Amino acid sequence: MRSSRGVRVAVPWRVSFEEARQVTLGKLAWIGRAQARVGEARERCGQAVAAAGRIDRRAARAILAGRLDELARAHGFAPGGLSVRCQSTIWGSASRSGRIQLNVHLAVLPPDLADYVILHELVHTRVRGHGRAFWAELGRLVPDIAARRVRLREYSLALF
Numbered sequence: 777m778r779s780s781r782g783v784r785v786a787v788p789w790r791v792s793f794e795e796a797r798q799v800t801l802g803k804l805a806w807i808g809r810a811q812a813r814v815g816e817a818r819e820r821c822g823q824a825v826a827a828a829g830r831i832d833r834r835a836a837r838a839i840l841a842g843r844l845d846e847l848a849r850a851h852g853f854a855p856g857g858l859s860v861r862c863q864s865t866i867w868g869s870a871s872r873s874g875r876i877q878l879n880v881h882l883a884v885l886p887p888d889l890a891d892y893v894i895l896h897e898l899v900h901t902r903v904r905g906h907g908r909a910f911w912a913e914l915g916r917l918v919p920d921i922a923a924r925r926v927r928l929r930e931y932s933l934a935l936f
Contacts, residue, residue, distance in 0.1 A: 783807055817933035825934050827884040836860060836883035843887075844876060844894055851917060853898040864936055867893045867928070870900035881935050889931065892924040 787796040800807075818825050837860040848855055856874030868878045876897045882890045895917050903910040915921055 783811075814933050817930050821931050821934035824881075824884045824886075824931060828881050828935055831880055831884060833860065833862070833880055836880045839883045840878050840880075840890070840894070843890065844878070844898075847891060847894050848898060851895070851898065853901055855898060855901055867932075868897045870897045872904070874901040876901070884935075885931055886927075889924060889928050892918055892921075892928065 783800075785796055785800050787793070837858075840860055841858055844855065844858055847853070854874070855876045856871070857876070859875070859877045860880050861877060862881070863879045866879065867882060868876065870876050876894075878894065878897070882893055885893075896914060899910060899914045899917070903913055911921070918924065
C-alpha cells in the first residue's frame with residue numbers, strides 16, 4: 777500500500793488489506809516522525825545525496841578499488857577481490873573467501889566514512905561476525921568508531 781507521500785507498506789500474504797490499513801493508520805505519527813528524520817538527514821547530507829544521483833559506477837569503482845588497496849597494504853590485509861554494486865540497504869560485505877563487496881554510494885561519502893566501511897570489511901576477512909574480537913581489531917584501526925557509526929547512520933537515512 778502506498779500513500780501520496782511515498783510510504784510503502786509491505787503486507788504479509790495472510791494479512792488482509794483492511795488489517796494493514798488499520799495498522800498503518802495507527803502508525804501515522806511514527807511514519808511522520810520517520811519521514812521528518814529522513815528529510816533532515818537529506819538536508820544535512822545534501823552534497824552526497826546530490827552526487828549519488830549522478831554517480832558514475834566505473835569512476836566509483838576506481839576510487840573504491842584504489843582506497844581498498846591502500847588501506848589493505850597499510851594494515852596488512854589481503855582481500856580476495858572486489859565487487860562494487862549499487863545496493864539499497866548495506867554499505868559493504870565480506871565473504872568467507874575474503875572477497876569484498878562495496879556499495880557504489882561509498883564513493884560520495886566523506887573519505888573518513890568510506891574508509892571506516894572499507895576497514896570494517898577488511899577486518900571481516902580476518903574476524904567473522906561482530907563479536908568482541910572484531911570490534912577490538914577494528915578499534916585498533918579506527919580510533920573514533922562510535923562517532924563514525926553515528927555519522928554513517930545519517931548517510932544511510934539520506935541515501936537509502
